[in-house]
Amino acid sequence: MKRRLLASPLLWPTVALIVLLLINVVITPSFLTIRVQDGHLFGSLIDILRNGAPTMLIALGMTLVIASRGIDLSVGAVVAISGALGCAHIASSADPASPGTVITAMSIALGVAVALGLWNGVLVSVFGVQPIIATLVLMTAGRGIALLITDGQIVTVTSPAFKVLGAGYAFGLPVAVLVSLSVFVVVGLLTRYTALGMLLESVGINPEASRLAGVRYRSIVFAVYVFSALCAGIAGLMIASNISAADANNAGLWIEMDAILAVVIGGTSLLGGRFSLTGTILGALIIQTLTTTVYTAGITPETTLVFKALVVVAVCLLQAPKFRALLSRRRPPDALSAPAPAAGPAPEQAPTSGAPNTAMVTK
Structure with a gap:
């Protein structure tokens, strides 16, 4: 049990998260305090969950992309485009506070996000473009598209219905956290209790062998890029809803790096194959807790x-086996230091050529 625990990829991310929380407790003794106000939960831990919800959501989509031996660098641009479309539609409507207007704006934003995911999926799975190149194109152009939508300005909106997604509460918890956890549960059930997870791992380990075995690897690769873009679109609406504005310059800036780091911290290999959704959630929480720790300690954000x-x-x-073995200084036992055999009767030896075999009975 101890050996399995030490070999678990979730051990060290969990330890790192606990250490960061303890550091915050030392700096601020009331850091772990959670209070109830107006039926809602408030506190530093709740803030970490709410602020880290967009990163969690994007990291879940990134996990499936990396598991298929790919990468998606365009999620930050999709975040900016989604937020810009949603806020631009609400700001230009006659009734910005109407729930129907908000639903239409979110539908347009998510529809465009899915279309961008289709673009990435076609380039990678159909035309065989390298994932880093295909998504880098959208990463570069997407930010410019978001600036064109907002005319280079920060578009502010005043809509209580739109505010719910990023800053609202339900059942005492932030809506953004509930949305991210819901996506995590759904994806976890699909990948662990259906054949989808096994097929995704097979594609990531060896796409050609999967194709020869009858797996539709192009469809799987296509689907994971669409799902990644959809997660980024929802995250973009979360970020815009939280601040009630669309900032095309800064929304989702470098969030693709945070998502990739969360996936790597969680134990998913960048070479594809096996992945861990739980590890990804831990990685996203580590990154958000680290950001909170830097602010709490008074360190400059830069x-x-x-x-x-x-x-x-x-x-x-700490996750690398060679590094852990180096720390523990494990060495294979030396043959010279092996214990001597216990004293006892000498073993029988086979007869050599030319020597009579006394055990043979002849007539």
């Missing part, structure tokens, strides 16, 4: 990326 890099390197090294 150095947040440095601390993220240090934590990622530390967790990845």
Whole structure:
């Protein structure tokens, strides 16, 4: 049991998250305090969950993409486009506070996000473009598209119905957290209790062997890029709803890096194959907790990326078997230091050529 626990890819991310929480408790003793106000939960832990919900959502989509031996660098641009479309439609409507207007705006934003995912999927699965190149095209052009939608301005909206997604509460918890956890549960059930997870792992391990075995690997690769873009679209609406504005310059900026880091911290290999959705959630929480820790400690926000890099390197090294073996200084037993056999009768030896076999009975 101890050996299996030490070999688990979730061990060190969990330890890193606990250490970060303890550091915050030392800095702020009331950090773990959760209070109830107007039937809603408030506190630093709730803030971490709410602020980390968009990263969690995008990291879930990124996990499936990486499991298929791909990468999606365009999620940040999709976040900006989705938020820009949603806020632009609400701001230009005659009744911005109407729930129907908000539903229409969200539908347009998510429809465009799915279309962008279809674009990535076609380039990768149909035309065979390298994933990093195919998504880099949209990463570069997508931010410009978002700026064209907003005319380079920050589009602000005043809509209580739109505010619910990013800053609203339901059952005492933030709606953004409930949405991310719902996606996590649905994806977990589909990948662990159906054949989808096994087929996805087979495609990531060896696409050609999967094709020869009858697996529709193109369809699976196509689907994961669409799902990743859909998650990014929902996250873009969350971010815009939280601040009641669309900032095409800063919305989703470098969030693709946070998503990839969350996936790597969670133990998913960048080479494709086996993946861990639970590890991805832990990785996203580590990144958001680290950001909160930097702000709580009074460190300048510009150095947040440095601390993220240090934590990622530390967790990845602790997950590496060679590094753990180096720390424990395990060495194979030396043949010279092996214990001598116990004294006893000498074993019988086979007769050599030319020597009579006394055990043979002849007439």
